[in-house]
Amino acid sequence: MFPACRYSLQARRCVGALKAVQAEHVAPQVCSTRSSSSTLSRITTHYSVYPRDKDPRWEGVEMERFADEADVVIVGGGPAGLSAAIRLKQLASQHEKELRVCVVEKASQIGAHTLSGACLEPTALSELIPDWKERGAPLNTPVTEDKFSILTEKYRIPVPILPGLPMNNHGNYLVRLGHFVRWLGEQAEELGVELYPGYAASEVLFHEDGSVKGIATNDVGIAKDGSPKDVFERGMELHAKVTLFGEGCHGHLAKQLYKQFNLRGNCEPQTYAIGLKELWVIDEKKWCPGRTEHSVGWPLNRNTYGGSFLYHLNEGEPLVALGFVVGLDYTNPYLSPFREFQRWKHHPSIMSTLEGGNRIAYGARALNEGGFQSIPKLTFPGGMLIGCSPGFMNVPKIKGTHTAMKSGMLAAESAFSKITDENLQSETAGLYIPEYEEAFKKSWIWKELYSVRNIRPSFHNYFGLYGGMVYTGIFYWILRGKEPWTLKHNGLDADQLKPAKDCTPIEYPKPDGKISFDLLSSVALSGTNHDVPVAQNLAIYDVFLLHLEIETQSFSCVYEYVPLETGDGMRLQINAQNCVHCKTCDIKDPSQNINWVVPEGSGGPAYNGM
Amino acid sequence: CFAPFLCLRPPQIRVKPDRTGVVTDGVKHSMNPFCEIAVEEAVKLKEKKLVKEVVAVSCGPQQVQETIRTALAMGADRGIHVEVSGKDYETLGPLQVSKIFAALAKKEQADLIILGKQAIDDDCNQTGQMTAALLDWPTLAFSSEDVTLEADKLKVVREIDGGLETIKINLPAVVTADLRLNTPRYATLPNIMKAKKKKITNVKPADLGVDVSSRLEVLKVDEPPQRQSGVKVETVHDLVEKLKEAGRI
Numbered sequence: 022m023f024p025a026c027r028y029s030l031q032a033r034r035c036v037g038a039l040k041a042v043q044a045e046h047v048a049p050q051v052c053s054t055r056s057s058s059s060t061l062s063r064i065t066t067h068y069s070v071y072p073r074d075k076d077p078r079w080e081g082v083e084m085e086r087f088a089d090e091a092d093v094v095i096v097g098g099g100p101a102g103l104s105a106a107i108r109l110k111q112l113a114s115q116h117e118k119e120l121r122v123c124v125v126e127k128a129s130q131i132g133a134h135t136l137s138g139a140c141l142e143p144t145a146l147s148e149l150i151p152d153w154k155e156r157g158a159p160l161n162t163p164v165t166e167d168k169f170s171i172l173t174e175k176y177r178i179p180v181p182i183l184p185g186l187p188m189n190n191h192g193n194y195l196v197r198l199g200h201f202v203r204w205l206g207e208q209a210e211e212l213g214v215e216l217y218p219g220y221a222a223s224e225v226l227f228h229e230d231g232s233v234k235g236i237a238t239n240d241v242g243i244a245k246d247g248s249p250k251d252v253f254e255r256g257m258e259l260h261a262k263v264t265l266f267g268e269g270c271h272g273h274l275a276k277q278l279y280k281q282f283n284l285r286g287n288c289e290p291q292t293y294a295i296g297l298k299e300l301w302v303i304d305e306k307k308w309c310p311g312r313t314e315h316s317v318g319w320p321l322n323r324n325t326y327g328g329s330f331l332y333h334l335n336e337g338e339p340l341v342a343l344g345f346v347v348g349l350d351y352t353n354p355y356l357s358p359f360r361e362f363q364r365w366k367h368h369p370s371i372m373s374t375l376e377g378g379n380r381i382a383y384g385a386r387a388l389n390e391g392g393f394q395s396i397p398k399l400t401f402p403g404g405m406l407i408g409c410s411p412g413f414m415n416v417p418k419i420k421g422t423h424t425a426m427k428s429g430m431l432a433a434e435s436a437f438s439k440i441t442d443e444n445l446q447s448e449t450a451g452l453y454i455p456e457y458e459e460a461f462k463k464s465w466i467w468k469e470l471y472s473v474r475n476i477r478p479s480f481h482n483y484f485g486l487y488g489g490m491v492y493t494g495i496f497y498w499i500l501r502g503k504e505p506w507t508l509k510h511n512g513l514d515a516d517q518l519k520p521a522k523d524c525t526p527i528e529y530p531k532p533d534g535k536i537s538f539d540l541l542s543s544v545a546l547s548g549t550n551h552d553v554p555v556a557q558n559l560a561i562y563d564v565f566l567l568h569l570e571i572e573t574q575s576f577s578c579v580y581e582y583v584p585l586e587t588g589d590g591m592r593l594q595i596n597a598q599n600c601v602h603c604k605t606c607d608i609k610d611p612s613q614n615i616n617w618v619v620p621e622g623s624g625g626p627a628y629n630g631m
Numbered sequence: 632c633f634a635p636f637l638c639l640r641p642p643q644i645r646v647k648p649d650r651t652g653v654v655t656d657g658v659k660h661s662m663n664p665f666c667e668i669a670v671e672e673a674v675k676l677k678e679k680k681l682v683k684e685v686v687a688v689s690c691g692p693q694q695v696q697e698t699i700r701t702a703l704a705m706g707a708d709r710g711i712h713v714e715v716s717g718k719d720y721e722t723l724g725p726l727q728v729s730k731i732f733a734a735l736a737k738k739e740q741a742d743l744i745i746l747g748k749q750a751i752d753d754d755c756n757q758t759g760q761m762t763a764a765l766l767d768w769p770t771l772a773f774s775s776e777d778v779t780l781e782a783d784k785l786k787v788v789r790e791i792d793g794g795l796e797t798i799k800i801n802l803p804a805v806v807t808a809d810l811r812l813n814t815p816r817y818a819t820l821p822n823i824m825k826a827k828k829k830k831i832t833n834v835k836p837a838d839l840g841v842d843v844s845s846r847l848e849v850l851k852v853d854e855p856p857q858r859q860s861g862v863k864v865e866t867v868h869d870l871v872e873k874l875k876e877a878g879r880i
Binding site: 088125129130133216217220224238241242251252254256257338500627629 | 645648658659660661814815816819820821822823
């Protein structure tokens with residue numbers, strides 16, 4: 022793994038030279054230079070960039086797909102998707118109706134791609150499954166201690182968490198979200214939901230009238246160069262009366278749907294953060310199950326949004342879940358969120374907990390921070406968006422699971438009444454269910470997100486973090502978010518990076534192998550695996566427009582600048598098999614040139630209770 | 632009749648804190664890759680109309696049913712789940728499994744048993760051979776090219792150290808599959824859905840008259856020792872000095 026700053030100069034010269042030939046960064050038509058450099062061509066083989074009907078290797082290949090019908094198809098087996106499935110089946114048995122609910126999930130097993138802190142507020146769970154305790158839900162660690170601090174390089178300044186502040190965690194549980202999602206999956210299967218882990222939804226299908234007809238799962242048996250192998254099999258089509266999309270933060274199908282139905286016409290663009298997490302087994306003497314610690318400040322400067330969490334879990338062994346979140350609107354291209362995370366662990370107050378311990382897991386995932394201002398239109402003919410895909414995270418609380426679950430439940434309730442209505446006359450073949458959006462606006466999710474809507478944008482001031490904290494203290498704690506104005510975000514995260522020449526490089530300390538680690542060994546811990554010959558889940562439109570800091574945008578060493586075989590200059594190498602599906606490259610790339618697409622199903626990280 | 636195993640898929644195996652084994656809770660279990668190849672071979676034989684029925688067998692706890700479903704999705708006709716769970720499952724080894732298979736083979740009147748040459752969790756490479764011994768059937772291990780029937784003898788090519796060996800054996804027989812035998816097909820979603828309708832019968836080892844208690848006791852499981860970092864030396868002289876220092880010469 023080459024540290025981005027060391028090679029940046031050479032790589033920059035290489036990209037700079039190419040840019041001088043090209044007029045301006047826009048459409049790929051300006052690509053007279055594309056054919057000249059063989060090392061830089063064909064960096065993607067995905068069919069969305071090189072269509073199959075023009076590719077001679079695909080001639081004569083059977084492209085017919087097997088299709089099946091369900092009442093509701095749910096894309097994504099996470100908290101939102103599973104809550105929706107459970108709610109649908111609960112209503113079906115309550116009203117004695119038959120309902121076929123299918124959930125497709127790209128992970129090889131339910132929970133394997135789930136990553137979160139996590140501190141769960143049990144409100145939505147208690148509404149969905151009131152007897153969750155008797156059913157053995159893995160909420161084993163109630164929060165007993167709550168600490169919030171501002172870190173400086175050597176010291177820790179505690180900040181009192183007054184009741185009423187969003188980061189007050191009384192009544193919540195520290196969970197391993199992957200295990201919780203797995204338990205939800207078991208509850209869903211008991212109710213008769215058809216769960217299909219290992220099958221990714223790769224395409225949205227449309228009726229002739231433009232409404233959503235369902236989804237198609239990915240084709241299997243494609244070689245790395247994009248040609249069909251002997252074992253090539255077409256994916257399957259799942260048709261439904263309504264399709265719920267719960268792909269999590271920055272879902273790739275949702276990305277298509279936003280354009281198709283113009284769902285983001287009336288809201289601000291979504292803004293994101295990247296969350297990095299590790300699980301450690303620590304020395305028993307340092308273990309205090311139920312202790313919740315959050316910090317802001319060092320090592321980030323006051324204008325870079327971010328902070329840390331450290332939760333002591335009560336799951337049999339002395340386990341802590343710790344992690345670091347960095348807002349993806351950071352401006353310095355030299356900033357590496359992964360290295361900030363590793364550096365943060367060396368703070369004296371954190372090191373004292375981790376010393377003598379052992380790291381057992383690593384993972385990363387983007388999360389949304391847009392909140393209220395970025396909520397798109399949630400329903401369209403034939404489908405609805407649920408969970409972190411549209412994005413309902415309460416940013417100051419750093420909790421999005423309870424709102425995701427509730428949104429799934431609301432979608433299920435509105436869908437159920439429409440589907441089972443025998444007198445329904447629908448204008449479109451796919452059902453259009455505006456009742457979901459109405460129910461959503463009347464629900465506690467809306468009220469909650471409205472009250473905290475100004476906290477995240479309040480960081481965009483000269484004093485950065487401190488200005489934001491003052492704002493939160495006055496307007497949230499005293500006024501509970503009732504101020505009449507709504508602050509705006511700063512625009513797309515992808516537009517925030519300043520040119521490298523205007524920023525100072527950051528000197529990161531080398532990982533010591535005991536507390537801090539390098540990226541490659543961390544990837545190994547995430548259990549990531551894709552069939553190497555078939556990993557092609559990054560469709561890159563124009564390789565010339567990829568920027569340098571891209572090395573820091575992957576949290577699993579996907580993008581690497583390696584020296585050219587001829588010796589002079591560098592070339593971009595994409596190690597797609599390392600991808601942990603965090604979606605950050607798709608979000609942060611300044612030229613918005615990267616389109617993340619699903620790999621063959623069941624590839625990706627193998628998180629166990631992250 | 633043949634048998635895919637339930638086994639651990641690497642990576643990231645951790646030793647349990649009490650040192651009695653590895654952590655299996657939450658780790659993805661899937662069909663042993665060599666057994667996948669065995670299933671594929673059996674399905675191919677059925678497609679060539681050389682066998683009438685393919686039965687997939689697996690021994691283990693409830694999760695094993697998923698693996699059997701995958702085999703059914705690949706083309707097996709029905710499944711048999713031999714229920715072994717808890718402590719018995721942790722100590723289940725090749726000897727117990729081969730006793731179970733031998734008993735099942737007699738009960739189902741199977742003519743051919745195909746299994747993977749070894750499981751990737753314990754790498755024992757014993758079950759196929761032991762099963763054949765218990766049944767007094769011929770074994771053909773490490774088959775690497777298509778299994779064919781020639782005048783009711785089984786003809787198979789197998790990989791040996793010196794090259795490839797072609798053998799004809801009488802039926803009934805046991806064949807174990809090696810890596811290059813075939814490329815298993817994907818269990819596509821429509822086939823998984825169809826497989827839900829195929830039958831899986833549950834059997835207990837006691838019903839087959841098999842005692843699954845182990846004759847082995849695991850005393851300790853440890854992680855391999857951390858690799859020590861090396862030292863680069865500049866000259867041959869330094870190398871000799873270092874070796875002398877370490878007492879090696």
